[in-house]
Amino acid sequence: MDFKIVIIDDNLSEKEPFVQNIRMNYKDADYNHVFQDPDKGLEYVLENLNNKMIVFIDWNFSGHHKKGIDLLKEIRKKTSLLYIVMMSANQLRTDIPLDSIVEMMNEENFFYLDRSNNDFESVIAIIDKIRTQWDTKFDCVLEQWLLRHPEDNNKEAFSEASTGKSYTWADILVELRLQTPVGKSFEKMLNEYYIYQLTHSKK
Amino acid sequence: MDDTQTLKWRFDVSTFRLIGRDLITDRVTALFELVKNCYDANAQNVSVIFENVGAGEKQSVIRVEDDGYGMSFEDIRDKWMVIGTSSKRTHPYSPEPYKRKCVGEKGIGRFAVDKLGNKVSIITKKEGAGKWLKVDIDWSSYFSESVKGDDIHLFTDVENAYSYIDAEDPNTSGTKLVISAIREPWTKKEIEHLMREISKIVSPVANLSYPFKVRVIAPEFEIEKESVRTLEDFNDATLYLSIDFDEEKRLQQSLFYDKGKNTFGHHTIPLKSFGGIKMRIFFFDEAARREYRKTFPNDPIDGFKVYRDGIIATPFAETNENPDQKRDILGIDKRVHQDIFNRVGTREFLGVIDITKEGNPQIIDATNRQDFVDNEEYREMKKFIITQLNALQDYKVEMRLAKRDNAQEGLQAASDDINSLVDAFNEMVAQKPELKPTVEPLIKQVRKTGRSVKTAINEQKKALEDFTRKENIYMSIMSLQQFAINITHAVRTTLNQIRDRVEFFYRYYPNPEEEEWFSLYSKEMFERFKVLNRVINYMLSYSQSNLTPEEVDLKTTFEEILGDYDDVFSREGIVLQADFPDKLVLNANRQFFRDILQNLIDNSVKAMSESEQKVIRCSYEVRNDMLEILVSDTGVGIPPEDREQVFALYYTTTELQGGAGVGLYIVKTRVQSLGGSVEVVDSEFGKIGTTIKITIPFKK
Numbered sequence: 001m002d003f004k005i006v007i008i009d010d011n012l013s014e015k016e017p018f019v020q021n022i023r024m025n026y027k028d029a030d031y032n033h034v035f036q037d038p039d040k041g042l043e044y045v046l047e048n049l050n051n052k053m054i055v056f057i058d059w060n061f062s063g064h065h066k067k068g069i070d071l072l073k074e075i076r077k078k079t080s081l082l083y084i085v086m087m088s089a090n091q092l093r094t095d096i097p098l099d100s101i102v103e104m105m106n107e108e109n110f111f112y113l114d115r116s117n118n119d120f121e122s123v124i125a126i127i128d129k130i131r132t133q134w135d136t137k138f139d140c141v142l143e144q145w146l147l148r149h150p151e152d153n154n155k156e157a158f159s160e161a162s163t164g165k166s167y168t169w170a171d172i173l174v175e176l177r178l179q180t181p182v183g184k185s186f187e188k189m190l191n192e193y194y195i196y197q198l199t200h201s202k203k
Numbered sequence: 204m205d206d207t208q209t210l211k212w213r214f215d216v217s218t219f220r221l222i223g224r225d226l227i228t229d230r231v232t233a234l235f236e237l238v239k240n241c242y243d244a245n246a247q248n249v250s251v252i253f254e255n256v257g258a259g260e261k262q263s264v265i266r267v268e269d270d271g272y273g274m275s276f277e278d279i280r281d282k283w284m285v286i287g288t289s290s291k292r293t294h295p296y297s298p299e300p301y302k303r304k305c306v307g308e309k310g311i312g313r314f315a316v317d318k319l320g321n322k323v324s325i326i327t328k329k330e331g332a333g334k335w336l337k338v339d340i341d342w343s344s345y346f347s348e349s350v351k352g353d354d355i356h357l358f359t360d361v362e363n364a365y366s367y368i369d370a371e372d373p374n375t376s377g378t379k380l381v382i383s384a385i386r387e388p389w390t391k392k393e394i395e396h397l398m399r400e401i402s403k404i405v406s407p408v409a410n411l412s413y414p415f416k417v418r419v420i421a422p423e424f425e426i427e428k429e430s431v432r433t434l435e436d437f438n439d440a441t442l443y444l445s446i447d448f449d450e451e452k453r454l455q456q457s458l459f460y461d462k463g464k465n466t467f468g469h470h471t472i473p474l475k476s477f478g479g480i481k482m483r484i485f486f487f488d489e490a491a492r493r494e495y496r497k498t499f500p501n502d503p504i505d506g507f508k509v510y511r512d513g514i515i516a517t518p519f520a521e522t523n524e525n526p527d528q529k530r531d532i533l534g535i536d537k538r539v540h541q542d543i544f545n546r547v548g549t550r551e552f553l554g555v556i557d558i559t560k561e562g563n564p565q566i567i568d569a570t571n572r573q574d575f576v577d578n579e580e581y582r583e584m585k586k587f588i589i590t591q592l593n594a595l596q597d598y599k600v601e602m603r604l605a606k607r608d609n610a611q612e613g614l615q616a617a618s619d620d621i622n623s624l625v626d627a628f629n630e631m632v633a634q635k636p637e638l639k640p641t642v643e644p645l646i647k648q649v650r651k652t653g654r655s656v657k658t659a660i661n662e663q664k665k666a667l668e669d670f671t672r673k674e675n676i677y678m679s680i681m682s683l684q685q686f687a688i689n690i691t692h693a694v695r696t697t698l699n700q701i702r703d704r705v706e707f708f709y710r711y712y713p714n715p716e717e718e719e720w721f722s723l724y725s726k727e728m729f730e731r732f733k734v735l736n737r738v739i740n741y742m743l744s745y746s747q748s749n750l751t752p753e754e755v756d757l758k759t760t761f762e763e764i765l766g767d768y769d770d771v772f773s774r775e776g777i778v779l780q781a782d783f784p785d786k787l788v789l790n791a792n793r794q795f796f797r798d799i800l801q802n803l804i805d806n807s808v809k810a811m812s813e814s815e816q817k818v819i820r821c822s823y824e825v826r827n828d829m830l831e832i833l834v835s836d837t838g839v840g841i842p843p844e845d846r847e848q849v850f851a852l853y854y855t856t857t858e859l860q861g862g863a864g865v866g867l868y869i870v871k872t873r874v875q876s877l878g879g880s881v882e883v884v885d886s887e888f889g890k891i892g893t894t895i896k897i898t899i900p901f902k903k
Contacts, residue, residue: 017703020720024711065579073578089696099569099577116699119706 002028003131004051008041008071009034009058009087021120026127038066042074049079049177050147054130056113059088059096069100072107079177081139083130085111108179109133138187139176146173158186214286214358216345230386231393233315235400237267237380242404242415243305244271244378245297251397253421258388260423265319265382272298273376274327276336279365283313283325301413304512306404317342321384326368330376334367343384391424395501401430402502406510406555407437437553439494440485442598446591448479450562455479457590457844460597467594470844475587477580478563482588483555486595488602492551506549507588509556509575511566516558517574547595556588593848607667614660621653693738701731734770755796757787757823757830764800765821768808775808775817782822789830789901795873802866803834803895810838810893820887830879830901835887835894846883874899 005022012018014034022031035041038061045055055075059068068086075082086104088096104110111126134140146153152169159166160182167175167182175183234251241249246269255263274283297303316323321343328335340363401417417430437443444467446456456469487495487504495504509516558566565580575581628646632639704724711717761783772779804819811817820835841849850871874881879899886892 015723017707017724020707021710024717065583067579069577070579089699097577099574103577116695119702120710 002052003134004030004033004048004053005056005127006033006041006045006048006053007035007056008038008045009056010036010038010061010064011058011089012036018120018123021123022127025120025124038064038071042071045075045082046078049082052134052144052147054083054085054127056085056087059086067100069104072104072110076107080108080179081143081177083109083111083133085113085126087113087115089115138191142169142176143173146170158189216356216358216361218286218358230318230389231397231400233318234265234267234397236315238401238417239306239404241267241269241271241378241417242303243297244269244273245301245303245413246271246377247413247415249415249417251401251417251419253389253394253419253423253426255423256385256389256421257423258390260388263320263383263385263388265385266379267382268377268379270375270377273329273332273378274325274336275329275332278329279325279327279336279338284363303413303415304514306514316340316380316382318386320382320386322382324381324383325378326381327378328370328376331373332376333370333373335370336365337368338363338365389421391421391426394419394421394424394426398426398428398430399501402432403508403515405431405515406508406513406557407432407434436499437485439487439491439498440553441488441491442484442486442595444484444486444591444595446480446482448474448481450479457587458594459844459847460594460601461847462597462601465601467598472842472844475583477566477584477587478558480563480584480587481557482591484591484595485553486547486598487551487553504550504553506552507554507556509558511558511563511568512560513557516568547592547599552595590845590848597847611660611663614656614663618653618656618660621649621656624649625653690738694735697731697734697738701728704728704731752790752792755789755791755793757789757796758783758785760793760796761800761821761823764797765804768804771808772819775811777808777811777817777819780818780820780822782820782824784824787823787825787830789899791877791899795877798873799832799870799897800834802870806866807834807836807838807893810840811836812838814838814891818888825901828901830899832897832899833887833894834897835892837888837892840886840891841883841893849883850881870895870897 005026007019012034013036014032019031019034022029033044035044041057045053057068057071061067068088072084072086075084084107104112111130113122113126134144146169154168154170157167157169157172167186172183172186176187177183238249238251249269250266252264252266252268254266255261256265295305297305321341323340323342325338325340326335345358345361398419401419405415414433415431418428419430420427444458446458446469448455453474454471455474457472459468459470460466461468492504563580565578566584567576567578567581569576625646628642628649632642704727707724708721712721714721761781765779765781768779771777800821804821807819811819814837816837818835818837820833823830823832825831850867871881874897877899879897881895881897884894884896887894
């Protein structure tokens, strides 16, 4: 399987057309991860951060204290690279406090799906967009490379000139996920390096 | 070979403008920053004096004088005049024994001065020093130097004169800022705005052992007043309520109103997720509000303020003067719809909520300092606070009824008095007939008055009936609104489920491999259509119901209503235990029974969504000429602190399941229309679940 689809929604089961549509459209997707219980879903996501994964989260959980945004925040403590799609069955303006909407808009790698008005075309559009980004965004490419080449994980990637601290590729991945200054500067450095390589190799 | 040389940063003279004017947006905030610095310096008495600051005045001066710990020459040279230093970053609390949580914006207060006037003198002295140190800064000289030549002018090159003044008493300490060449004239309104901001700095409750007093004086506007609030300021309140918590035992108090005893009480409950909170509420009734407005004309009664470690946390430096545009923190007035007759609004009380950094770490300041970050704990705290206010609401309802009864009794008593008076006159005439010509016109007059009083009694009765009728219409509209929301929600959910299934057919049919799914989805669609049908039937039944009383056979009625739930019960796995004795007929409104039962059952279904064992028990019996109805479930139950309040409008514990807090309110009003009462009693199922008991007088 190429990538995982995780769904955390108290009103969905594997038998729902939503899940079956994913199966029909994405033969390479591992779609059998539907959680009605937000805590269990969160636990699964945090344990599987090393997988290529898209997480669909419902905004509202009946009878549960957690809301979608609480899960989003928990996940963002560990990684900002993971793609998250927030879903709501009701209209945005009545269901979700304005502050929370603003907070979510400012998140990276975040999408919103209006379950009451959007059909499956919108789901396909979101998944395809994410897949394209996986193939092109540097952090995603590196993440996937290291997952496919475990032997590279402990090789030294670079050492910081000012502190002399050295980072393995696995360390870099953590820094990237958390989008720390080290992670960001490494990303920038490497992008520049490749642009340099490309521009100079043509000559 | 190493020929490395070095370069240094320098600061252009305009830097201070960048720092001061851009960080501090307006003059009120600038002055407010200076007052906050006095607080951080352990001052107990501060005077803010405006002299000739009005439009067209000359020699205008603003003085900010405090009796704090003051500064030495070294403090001024090495700290105050070094940009970027702030001892408040490393020492967030002021020196012992005050240990105040510092409130000044980190190290920018000194640049606030530039916003106010071109010249400032700092006169300061520590305890024991024999002389006051006076530093004169002329901001305009910085500015004029920066424009006149081509040479680079550095902020750090400008020189500021200092001198010493003999002190009369070496034991005094403090700092005085004398700001002159005031940039723009001040208005009375702005000064009053400043006073309002100052009044909120410290919690009146925490400001006891080392009080912080700020006196604002502006003779040209006839202002001379203490701006910081003390507990005595709230003496006018009609009612004072407070709750506390016990950190060690992990217990929190929660308010309730005891209707029987006509007093407030506390439930003791385990500490909530947001930590312990202390709360004080000063409630003002109409008369008290008028009194308060007279004493504090600029200081509206405006609901809760939250203090952390004694310092205002939110709303922070509210600049909006119009109370209607103020942010409603905690959402007190925003509660979706409002019980317009009895709700407690923010204009009726002043409240102080005290939290601490250590005890309430999950209540996190929002970056704009106007609210807290939306998280589970804050949501729970808001709910808890509303629970406290609901106790106050119960009190208000009782007071309104008592007032009404008093008025009625008064009129009735007057009418009785008049009758006795007429009797007395008649007796007099009977004993002394010669008085008849004199007394006759009097008796006529009294009789006339008596008729007026009777008319008044009738008028009042009519008004009351009229009011009750209006209240009922209002309730019908409210329940209709809730009804519309429920129906829309149910229809939308079902339609979406059907759409998803139709879409699956549309995309993939025919496909032999997917046969299993096509068959499952067709069956499910068929079932969903049945649901839609039921919803529509329900709507029709509602629209056809009329409101006239009729003979209601209880057994048939109860069975009919519960029968509508067959589908729901089987879907949810709920077992119904019913006990409905025969041959009980009540002359009442059938729809009322439907409203009561439906709302109770709906609640039970929601409350049991997570229960392992799902049982609803519904029964009635006759006891002492009263019909007693019990409805019980094995759901999450109602915590004891909420028992008195669940019947309040828009009070809900199931908002996550779509509860809007209307259901039990409808139940209560319907039961009252039937002349009965409703309450939460100990659960029939023992430790789990809820039992609601309804008593209705039985008129055979």
